[in-house]
Amino acid sequence: MLLAFELSGEHRTLPESEVIACLESVNAGFRVHISPDGCLVIDLEDGSDRIVNILTEKLSMTHNIMRVLEIGGQDENEILDMVENCGFEPSGTYSIRVRRIKQYSTVSTERMEQEIGRIYFRKGYRADLKNPKTRFRLLLTEDKSIFGYIAASIDRGAFDLRKPHYKPFFYPGVLMPRVARALVNISKPGKYLLDPFCGTAGVLVEAGLMGIKVIGGDVQRKLLLGARMNLEHYGTDYTLMYQDACRLSLRDESVDSVVTDPPYGRSALIEAQSIEHLLEESLKEIYRVLKKGRRTVFISQRPIEAVIKLTGFRISEMHLQRVHKSLTRHIYVLEK
Numbered sequence: 001m002l003l004a005f006e007l008s009g010e011h012r013t014l015p016e017s018e019v020i021a022c023l024e025s026v027n028a029g030f031r032v033h034i035s036p037d038g039c040l041v042i043d044l045e046d047g048s049d050r051i052v053n054i055l056t057e058k059l060s061m062t063h064n065i066m067r068v069l070e071i072g073g074q075d076e077n078e079i080l081d082m083v084e085n086c087g088f089e090p091s092g093t094y095s096i097r098v099r100r101i102k103q104y105s106t107v108s109t110e111r112m113e114q115e116i117g118r119i120y121f122r123k124g125y126r127a128d129l130k131n132p133k134t135r136f137r138l139l140l141t142e143d144k145s146i147f148g149y150i151a152a153s154i155d156r157g158a159f160d161l162r163k164p165h166y167k168p169f170f171y172p173g174v175l176m177p178r179v180a181r182a183l184v185n186i187s188k189p190g191k192y193l194l195d196p197f198c199g200t201a202g203v204l205v206e207a208g209l210m211g212i213k214v215i216g217g218d219v220q221r222k223l224l225l226g227a228r229m230n231l232e233h234y235g236t237d238y239t240l241m242y243q244d245a246c247r248l249s250l251r252d253e254s255v256d257s258v259v260t261d262p263p264y265g266r267s268a269l270i271e272a273q274s275i276e277h278l279l280e281e282s283l284k285e286i287y288r289v290l291k292k293g294r295r296t297v298f299i300s301q302r303p304i305e306a307v308i309k310l311t312g313f314r315i316s317e318m319h320l321q322r323v324h325k326s327l328t329r330h331i332y333v334l335e336k
């Protein structure tokens with residue numbers, strides 16, 4: 001079964017990485033079919049809705065998951081032929097939306113919607129824009145047209161309701177919930193997830209909401225109290241510790257994944273000789289407490305490949321996220 005993930009444009013590489021990590025986490029048999037900008041099409045072995053349902057609850061950087069009926073080129077007449085002959089009959093009413101990804105295509109979306117609507121009208125189906133049974137979708141990417149129908153939509157608004165200033169405790173410097181959730185997914189979490197620089201628990205809340213047992217540490221008591229308020233508010237299963245990330249009171253190989261955003265060395269309190277020392281020592285501790293074969297997502301304001309080399313971790317991915325002129329996050333995905 002071909003599935004298309006309509007990816008969010010908020011980041012160039014994280015949305016695809018999030019989908020792939022989620023698929024691997026649930027041991028889905030799949031291969032990437034095509035991956036044009038803004039969209040990922042996979043060939044999934046399991047033809048049921050099981051995987052789609054699981055991923056819909058997890059993902060934060062995907063808009064829709066589509067069942068793909070046909071993939072073609074960009075010629076308008078060819079697209080209409082493709083739709084006409086795709087052989088799929090909707091079960092009841094339908095709607096049709098055509099979306100051009102990042103202005104790549106010159107095809108008129110309005111005209112296409114009307115023409116495709118006409119095809120199904122001629123076949124005897126009735127359109128219902130408010131509550132259709134089948135929501136057809138045509139995606140126009142840089143050189144392809146992907147036709148199918150929506151199998152599931154991600155409730156991205158739920159993440160907006162958890163923006164930092166809506167939570168019981170707010171302190172600046174927090175990751176936005178959608179980014180935090182994507183990083184949790186990319187870490188391929190298991191039973192226990194650790195954030196040794198947890199601050200107000202932005203990462204831990206997102207992991208906790210997925211039923212993961214979360215463990216947080218910080219050296220500011222005020223922030224730990226705030227983290228507790230936030231974690232209580234969302235009813236998560238958590239443990240918080242007042243501890244230096246360079247000396248974790250956790251057993252060797254006891255956590256399944258780590259996602260963390262250490263201080264960048266400007267205003268944040270650092271209980272270490274230098275930011276370099278803090279990053280190196282905390283990474284060594286994370287390596288020690290993480291189980292073999294598992295992942296850590298570690299953020300830094302600067303490239304730290306040389307430091308990572310000293311810890312035993314293997315760099316699996318690196319994503320750059322520009323926050324503002326003087327802050328670009330380097331998001332490392334590390335494997336033990």
Ligand SMILES: C[S@@+](CC[C@H](N)C(=O)[O-])C[C@H]1O[C@@H](n2cnc3c(N)ncnc32)[C@H](O)[C@@H]1O
Nearest residue numbers: 175197199200202218219244245261263269270
């Ligand atoms: C960038 S903030 C983390 C923000 C967090 N992701 C959130 O969502 O609120 C970095 C945190 O590291 C903490 N910190 C600084 N030095 C530390 C150390 N040596 N051990 C543990 N935490 C430390 C700071 O108190 C701060 O809360």
